Structure formats: C-alpha cells, structure tokens
Amino acid sequence: MIAVTGATGNIGRPLVEILTAAGEAVTAISRNAAELPAGAVHVEADLSDPASLRPAFEGAERLLLLTPGTQFDLPAIVAAAKDAGAERVVLVSSQRVGSRPEEGLGAMEAAVTESGLEWTVLRPGGFASNAYLWAEQIRAERAVAAPFGDVGLPVVDPADIADVAAITLRERGHTGRRYTLTGPAPVSPREQTAAIAAALGEPIEFVEQTRDQALETLSRMWPAEVVEAILKVLGSPNEAERAVSPEIENLTGRPARSFADWARRNTAAFR
Ligand SMILES: NC(=O)c1ccc[n+]([C@@H]2O[C@H](COP(=O)([O-])OP(=O)(O)OC[C@H]3O[C@@H](n4cnc5c(N)ncnc54)[C@H](OP(=O)(O)O)[C@@H]3O)[C@@H](O)[C@H]2O)c1
Numbered sequence: 575m576i577a578v579t580g581a582t583g584n585i586g587r588p589l590v591e592i593l594t595a596a597g598e599a600v601t602a603i604s605r606n607a608a609e610l611p612a613g614a615v616h617v618e619a620d621l622s623d624p625a626s627l628r629p630a631f632e633g634a635e636r637l638l639l640l641t642p643g644t645q646f647d648l649p650a651i652v653a654a655a656k657d658a659g660a661e662r663v664v665l666v667s668s669q670r671v672g673s674r675p676e677e678g679l680g681a682m683e684a685a686v687t688e689s690g691l692e693w694t695v696l697r698p699g700g701f702a703s704n705a706y707l708w709a710e711q712i713r714a715e716r717a718v719a720a721p722f723g724d725v726g727l728p729v730v731d732p733a734d735i736a737d738v739a740a741i742t743l744r745e746r747g748h749t750g751r752r753y754t755l756t757g758p759a760p761v762s763p764r765e766q767t768a769a770i771a772a773a774l775g776e777p778i779e780f781v782e783q784t785r786d787q788a789l790e791t792l793s794r795m796w797p798a799e800v801v802e803a804i805l806k807v808l809g810s811p812n813e814a815e816r817a818v819s820p821e822i823e824n825l826t827g828r829p830a831r832s833f834a835d836w837a838r839r840n841t842a843a844f845r
Contacts, residue, residue, distance in 0.1 A: 581614075621641055639663055664742045698756070734755065753821045
C-alpha cells in the first residue's frame with residue numbers, strides 16, 4: 575500500500591489517480607475530506623500533528639511525503655511512517671535546496687536521507703499551477719498583474735511531478751537519487767498570460783508590477799522571508815534555475831508538458 579500526503583493538491587490528486595489506475599491500494603491523506611478514485615481510502619490527518627499520522631500510515635510500505643510549507647516536523651513525520659512499517663519514501667522537496675544552498679533548506683531532505691528508509695528526493699522548480707494566483711484577476715478583469723514580466727523560467731506541470739512520483743514509488747532503481755524537475759522550456763509571466771489567453775480564446779492584459787508592488791501583494795499571503803525568497807528566483811534566477819532539466823523526459827520517456835498544455839487543461843479556473 576502507498577500512503578500519499580497532500581493527496582488533494584496539485585500533485586497529490588493526479589498522483590492518487592495514476593496509482594489507483596495502476597491497481598495500487600492508496601491511503602490518501604489530507605485534513606479535509608475529499609472525493610477520490612475507487613481504490614483510494616481517504617484518511618483525515620494533520621501533518622502538524624505527527625501522532626495523528628501514525629494510524630494513517632498503518633500498512634503503508636511506501637510513502638509520498640509532501641509538506642506544504644517549511645513549518646512541519648519532518649523527522650517526526652518520517653518516524654511515524656517508519657514506526658508504521660514504511661520501507662520507502664519519496665519526498666517532494668524543492669529545486670531551491672540545491673540552487674540556493676545559502677537558504678539552508680537542506681534539513682527537509684536530511685529528514686528522509688538520514689531516516690534509514692530507502693529514499694528518493696524530487697526537486698521541482700516553480701509550478702505551472704502558481705498561475706492559479708492570477709485566476710481571480712483574470713476572471714474579474716481579464717488582466718494579470720505580476721512582476722518580472724519578461725524573465726522566463728522552465729515552470730513544471732504538477733501532473734509531470736505526479737508521473738515521476740508514481741514511477742519512483744512503483745519501480746525499483748531510484749533509491750538514493752535526487753531528481754530536478756522542470757518544464758521543457760523557459761516561459762515568462764507575459765508568455766504564460768498569453769498562453770492562458772489563447773486557451774480561453776480571449777485577450778488578457780499583462781500589467782507589469784514593480785518589485786515593491788509584488789512584495790506588497792504576495793506579503794498578504796506569505797511571510798516576508800518567503801516572499802523575498804520567491805522574488806529572488808522570479809526576478810534574478812541563477813543558472814541552475816534557468817536550466818531545463820532532462821529528468822522528466824528521462825524518467826517518463828516523453829517530453830515534459832508545456833505551460834500551454836497546463837493552461838489548456840485548466841481553463842475552468844480562469845473563465
Ligand atoms: N509551488 C511551487 O512553485 C513549488 C516549487 C517547488 C516545490 N514546491 C513544493 O510543492 C509542495 C506543494 O505541492 P502542491 O502544489 O501539490 O500542494 P497544494 O496544491 O498546495 O496542496 C496541499 C495539500 O496538502 C494538504 N495539506 C495542507 N496542509 C496540511 C496539513 N497541515 N496536514 C495535512 N495535509 C495538509 C492539502 O489538503 P487539506 O488542506 O485538506 O489538508 C492538500 O492536499 C510543497 O511541499 C512545496 O514546498 C512548490
């Protein structure tokens with residue numbers, strides 16, 4: 575059996591579908607109840623309360639570990655999984671662990687790499703689904719306000735991360751590996767806006783924000799230090815963050831999905 579945390583999110587939802595379609599028994603874990611494919615059992619548990627996770631992990635020999643934020647006690651979560659009989663863990667980490675070592679995010683990965691479990695680490699770059707942040711403004715005004723309009727990054731489709739997660743959970747040979755996951759080409763916020771407009775079949779105006787305007791907007795959602803870290807990557811990506819990784823194609827045997835593809839599959843959010 576495979577336990578999936580973050581099971582109702584951008585990665586978790588397609589992952590649970592892939593795993594159940596492949597005939598795997600899945601425990602899907604999140605705080606709120608959700609409709610899931612047949613073959614998946616939903617268990618409500620809170621990642622900030624590792625004791626609540628112990629029964630949720632019961633019987634899971636493999637675990638997809640995804641924690642939304644850095645505030646969670648990963649060693650305690652991994653210990654709960656191990657205690658319940660887990661043998662293998664696949665962690666959704668972040669490209670920034672490698673590309674910005676000065677940020678000291680490595681502890682998250684150490685919780686799995688030093689756990690004694692078989693481990694695989696996925697390091698995705700920025701997600702295509704971050705464009706959901708623009709959904710309300712697109713629906714209301716057919717406009718997007720965002721900073722660094724012409725800085726392109728190879729954003730990754732969460733469906734591709736789910737495909738890679740499924741492969742690394744189901745197949746042998748990925749133990750001790752760290753995979754950097756990106757999309758197939760850099761795409762700027764202005765180009766992402768154009769791709770959503772094309773998918774909708776309607777024009778969307780792109781309004782470039784200053785860095786300070788973006789800081790103010792994003793600080794309504796996240797702590798200042800998180801926003802500063804995000805703006806550094808969006809505004810001044812380093813070589814590693816601009817690079818296209820071949821790992822999705824290597825692992826899945828087909829090219830990574832484009833942002834335009836993500837936009838076409840997600841028009842409902844922007845109508
Ligand atoms: N966005 C990016 O650009 C980016 C880049 C690199 C790495 N990442 C990493 O990717 C992950 C986010 O993945 P995602 O986009 O698939 O997530 P998401 O769509 O935000 O979904 C979060 C999932 O976690 C569950 N959840 C939230 N808080 C929880 C809690 N306290 N206890 C148990 N479950 C909880 C949510 O369900 P409930 O709310 O019902 O609990 C939901 O299923 C994070 O680890 C992030 O660091 C993101």
